[in-house]
Amino acid sequence: MKTKTLRKNKVNVVTLGCAKNIFDSEVLMAQLRANKYDVHHESPDDDSSIVIINTCGFIDNAKEESINTILRFAEARKTGEVDKVYVTGCLSERYRDELEEEIPEVDGYFGTRELPRLLKTLKADYKKELVGERLLTTPSHYAYFKISEGCDRPCSFCAIPLMRGKHRSTPIEELVEQARSLAAKGVKELLLIAQDSTYYGLDLYKKRRLADLMEALCRVEGIEWIKLHYAFPTGFPEDILEVMAREEKICSYIDMPLQHASTRMLKAMRRGTTREKTTALIEKIRVKVPDVAIRTTLICGYPGETEEDFNEMCEWVQEMRFERLGVFEYSHEENTHAFNFEDDVPAEVKKARTGKIMEIQSQVSYELNQAKIGKTFKVLFDRVEGGYFIGRTCYDSPEVDNEVLVKQEDHTHLRLGDFAKVHITNADFYDLYGEVAD
Secondary structure: OOOOOOEEEEEEEEEOOOHHHHHHHHHHHHHHHHOOOEEEEOOOOOOEEEEEEEEOOOOHHHHHHHHHHHHHHHHHHHOOOOOEEEEEEHHHHHHHHHHHHHOOOOOEEOOOOOHHHHHHHOOOOOOHHHOOOOOOOOOOOEEEEEOEEOOOOOOOOOOHHHHHOOOEEOOHHHHHHHHHHHHHOOOOEEEEEOOOHHHOOHHHHOOOOHHHHHHHHHOOOOOOEEEEOOOOOOOOOOHHHHHHHHOOOEEEEEEOOOEOOOHHHHHHOOOOOOHHHHHHHHHHHHHHOOOOEEEEEEEEOOOOOOHHHHHHHHHHHHHHOOOEEEEEEOOOOOOOHHHHOOOOOOHHHHHHHHHHHHHHHHHHHHHHHHOOOOOEEEEEEEEEEOOEEEEEOOOOOOOOOOEEEEEHHHOOOOOOOOEEEEEEEEEOOOEEEEEEOO
């Protein structure tokens, strides 16, 4: 029985998973707004008549979070707290049949490429003239900027091609127009994302054109920082390093998921590289862009990973001293190549190994941060929290990297979205503390 009045035209979009899902939700929201819907992102007010859940289906923890969210809103629909619940995104793309059977209370399930069908279900028109337009869910001074969709890589552990399809680059001209539109709305920082950003252009132009794209984006007035994410190491286009070293707007930052250090494991993962080749690439990047910050991610507990493989990865992490690093426990995913193998590393071992890697990395991060004390960095401020203005240097991306904290009471002139020079006075494992330089 309904206990309150729902706003019939209000849509609450709930986003789970990665930055690419955030981008997709923003596109959906722009279309809904153009169709006169009152659309909100993760609204704190419980009065929406329609809820759309954009799900993640990447690894076990993400799938569990998505399923729990669906169940919560399906229950709300049963009790009349919402009228309609729709599910889209990666989990829905991958497990639609199972979801329809197990959670029939949901009014409709849609895949990652079914935005027009979802809009039609809501009696909304898909407006082609809005292609590239988004309703930002991030602070207005930065935006995730998807340059391509899908992936052609054969990585044995990854289900992304199952959910997102083959690689499809967006033409340079379209991306430049999107960047201009974002800059006109006050966006200063573009965070380039894709399933595989270094593959960019091969499908459209028959050659890698990431460097050309980055140079074109540098010409967009109002954009001050450009950061590169999800750069696949195999076939890495080294011409982007020349652009990075030359163009002030391109931050000396590369997010490059490397996954492992053991050549044996890299071969099993079908990564197309070796420890020696990966190490040589990292060293070349650091020579050509001396101040570069490299973020990477690793996987612990892949089938067949021995203590020797793991110890090799530990030694390598200590040796490479990555500026930023995250680590995942291996997730055994249906219909991937690795699913044919026994998931033979016990859960407690996976957990212990990820903890050990992060223990090593936290010490590396602490030492690198201590070296920043006494130096001054350009900082972009994102939010106020706990009495501090909190921002990032050009070596950090939102949510995943280090932050710079400046006391709010000492710098009342600062505004969110501002750049400022900050002199670092203290540092811990993952945060820097400082004062705005005169």
